[in-house]
Amino acid sequence: MTNKYKASTFICSEIEQKIATGAYKDGEKLNEADLADEFNVSRTPLREAFQILEGIGLVELIPNRGAFVRRPTMTRLVEMFEFMAELEAWCVKLATRRLTSAQQLYLKRAASDCEKALRAGKNDEYYEANNRLHGMIYQASGNAVLEEEAHRMHRRLRPFRRKQLDVTGRLEKSMQEHADILAAMDEGDEEKAADLMRKHIYTLGNTYDQYLAALEEVPADVIEL
Amino acid sequence: MTNKYKASTFICSEIEQKIATGAYKDGEKLNEADLADEFNVSRTPLREAFQILEGIGLVELIPNRGAFVRRPTMTRLVEMFEFMAELEAWCVKLATRRLTSAQQLYLKRAASDCEKALRAGKNDEYYEANNRLHGMIYQASGNAVLEEEAHRMHRRLRPFRRKQLDVTGRLEKSMQEHADILAAMDEGDEEKAADLMRKHIYTLGNTYDQYLAALEEVPADVIEL
DNA sequence: TTTTATGAGATTGTATATAATCTGTCTGAA
DNA sequence: TTCAGACAGATTATATACAATCTCATAAAA
Known part of the structure; x- marks a missing residue:
């Protein structure tokens, strides 16, 4: 990470933006491994970002199933x-x-x-x-x-x-x-x-x-x- | 964990209760390693629980500093x-x-x-x-x-x-x-x-x-x- | 044909190891 | 004394390894 902040914070705002702009579609599954690769981080900070995003309501977290985009209609x-x-x-x-x-x-x-x-x-x-x-x-x-x-x-x-x-x-x-x-x-x-x-x-x-x-x-x- | 649920969910409600009942005092620092030991889990689900608790407003998470109890006055x-x-x-x-x-x-x-x-x-x-x-x-x-x-x-x-x-x-x-x-x-x-x-x-x-x-x-x- | 079992592969949940950061103490110079 | 710098120990952040669970295709049985 080039950023000095916590990785999860950065990732969170990135994903947030991508959901808002429609780069990630509603209902789309967010794969941990793929995204970790994409952001060049491990799965740990990614999962943290998911939890934050769930709090914002932009992602739905289903146990043992994963994270799904929840873009506001x-x-x-x-x-x-x-x-x-x-x-x-x-x-x-x-x-x-x-x-x-x-x-x-x-x-x-x-x-x-x-x-x-x-x-x-x-x-x-x-x-x-x-x-x-x-x-x-x-x-x-x-x-x-x-x-x-x-x-x-x-x-x-x-x-x-x-x-x-x-x-x-x-x-x-x-x-x-x-x-x-x-x-x-x-x-x-x-x-x-x-x-x-x-x-x-x-x-x-x-x-x-x-x-x-x-x-x-x-x-x-x-x-x- | 005896529970079949995600460990973090269980831990979260346990800590929630302890904060509500005053077992954990306001401002008290919650040490990851100690609590992980106490609950017989690793630090990973514990950190998850902390994040959930932060969302509920019962814990304040300060980057690189840790989790602090925030009991409502x-x-x-x-x-x-x-x-x-x-x-x-x-x-x-x-x-x-x-x-x-x-x-x-x-x-x-x-x-x-x-x-x-x-x-x-x-x-x-x-x-x-x-x-x-x-x-x-x-x-x-x-x-x-x-x-x-x-x-x-x-x-x-x-x-x-x-x-x-x-x-x-x-x-x-x-x-x-x-x-x-x-x-x-x-x-x-x-x-x-x-x-x-x-x-x-x-x-x-x-x-x-x-x-x-x-x-x-x-x-x-x-x-x- | 439809339904149920089953197992391999994929994916998430948890544990552990390593890296980064903080905290507090000590030293030495002003 | 007082304050900056530096080091050690503790603690958090991240990476990786391992375990549990799910998915889906395949196949056997009704």
């Missing part, structure tokens, strides 16, 4: 976004009640960083600032379990996102949505804030649906929110 | 119940809209089985029927991702439950709550049904809190709902 992907939307809406609702002034400041800075990055056309920075914004909302919910689950779900959706492309000015709209959510939080209107967040996240699923419903295969990724 | 346990309550409330809300008559029938039967088991004092049967009831509500939500996450969270809470004991007639109250939830669903009042379910689950956390807040240590388990 269009329907399932929409359900994942629906679930994520609800989680984030709940985070916002709780955060609105419990937000400290320090957290509030942090959120505004993250939002402003998003805007700067967008104007500068720096997608990586936008991505990072956006993560900071959402991450702080998870944290500000004050429920550490909810926070973790939100992060986990976000991570599960990651391979189905696209960092690079801004389709139909979605990013511009996202900026406005961020602002609206923060405004509603400032007003202390938790229902409104939650509702806006739900739509903000769920729009992704819909946009996705709208563009790609006709396609048989689930495409590789989704625009970033 | 009282606060965290309450947060877990809070999260579960919200998940189930959402399930009920969606289920109320989408319930088929077959599913409705299934629910009523499960509820009635709960009652029979309770009267007969058969705790195992109550447990099973109760699971059927809740499981069907997850399924009837129509969102497979939500359904899975509800099951996952239920499983995570399992080691902290107690199947045997009915404290302060909690089970009797649970029966009534089941009936009320189903009634609200029949009426098509999704908000009411969701609210009742939220309280039904969350009561556990509160009951727990009420009884055991004074204790320093998180006790082994919680009454069944």
